[in-house]
Amino acid sequence: MTVDLCGIELAHPVINGSGTFDVIAARRVFGAAVDENFPFSAFVSKTITLEPRLGNPPPRLFETPAGLINSIGLPNRGVVGYLEHDLPELATLPVPLITNVMGSDADEVGQLFEALEPCDEIAAIELNVSCPNVKTGLDIGADPAELSKLLAVVRPKTSKPLIVKLTPNTANVALVAGAAEASGADAVSLINTLRAFAADPTAPGKAWLGGGTGGQSGPAIRSVALAQTSAVAAAIELPIIAMGGIANAANGRQFLDAGARVIAVGTESFRDPLAGAKIAAGLLS
Numbered sequence: 001m002t003v004d005l006c007g008i009e010l011a012h013p014v015i016n017g018s019g020t021f022d023v024i025a026a027r028r029v030f031g032a033a034v035d036e037n038f039p040f041s042a043f044v045s046k047t048i049t050l051e052p053r054l055g056n057p058p059p060r061l062f063e064t065p066a067g068l069i070n071s072i073g074l075p076n077r078g079v080v081g082y083l084e085h086d087l088p089e090l091a092t093l094p095v096p097l098i099t100n101v102m103g104s105d106a107d108e109v110g111q112l113f114e115a116l117e118p119c120d121e122i123a124a125i126e127l128n129v130s131c132p133n134v135k136t137g138l139d140i141g142a143d144p145a146e147l148s149k150l151l152a153v154v155r156p157k158t159s160k161p162l163i164v165k166l167t168p169n170t171a172n173v174a175l176v177a178g179a180a181e182a183s184g185a186d187a188v189s190l191i192n193t194l195r196a197f198a199a200d201p202t203a204p205g206k207a208w209l210g211g212g213t214g215g216q217s218g219p220a221i222r223s224v225a226l227a228q229t230s231a232v233a234a235a236i237e238l239p240i241i242a243m244g245g246i247a248n249a250a251n252g253r254q255f256l257d258a259g260a261r262v263i264a265v266g267t268e269s270f271r272d273p274l275a276g277a278k279i280a281a282g283l284l285s
Helices: 025-030 080-089 106-116 146-159 173-182 219-235 247-255 266-272 275-284
Strands: 004-007 008-010 014-016 059-063 067-070 097-101 122-128 162-164 186-188 194-197 213-217 238-242 262-265
Touching: 008 067, 008 162, 025 080, 025 122, 067 219, 067 266, 080 097, 080 106, 097 106, 106 122, 106 146, 146 162, 146 194, 173 186, 173 219, 186 219, 219 238, 219 247, 247 262, 247 275, 262 275, 266 275
Parallel strands: 014 262, 097 122, 122 162, 162 186, 186 238, 238 262
Antiparallel strands: 004 008, 059 067, 067 213, 194 213
């Protein structure tokens, strides 16, 4: 069941959601077994920014009855650190590498694209315009016009396949997806987490999470993700990478039937690191 994603051949339609599978740490603990039993047909890096980020103050995670709220805040080494320290190891993975990036404006995104462009190890770029737990001052992913302006500037700066990661926190995700398609995206991915708030049980009215609000993921958002995937599939011709509460093969099949070409597993991998492989096996059986 090979799948073509923007010219990248995948062995099956299951990849990871950005920032939900620390493969470098896993290799340190489990060694060669990670590659021998790699659960995904492509690997998506955590979000890389132009400059290093420490992320949000703790606490960063709050478990809910059907998922997780995270306010991690995209900690990373910055693009120079990524290229020097992370990319050499990620390039040895047995699957194609997709690098996820985020910038606060067109200049930052353009610099990120230019830095990644010479790297043959990177099969595609995923542009995050949708993270709800990072304050950038811009709602690029929620506004079709703003997204079009951004892509008009940055799309010419890379020849790599470009995946635009859409936010669910918008009035009409299909319009935003249409703007991405018209502005040169090669695929879209959705949904990112839903903006959420965890109340501090010891201090009424106060936030539990150090970053204030966070992003809800897991089975709690599956129905929203399915609705938005279906709406986007009806509106555009681009390949769709769908995610949001996929915990088993039956869930994954629903997203594929709704119009996705590829599905991404995120929160379920925290519970079971081999979830991706099990879901892929279920889809192929």
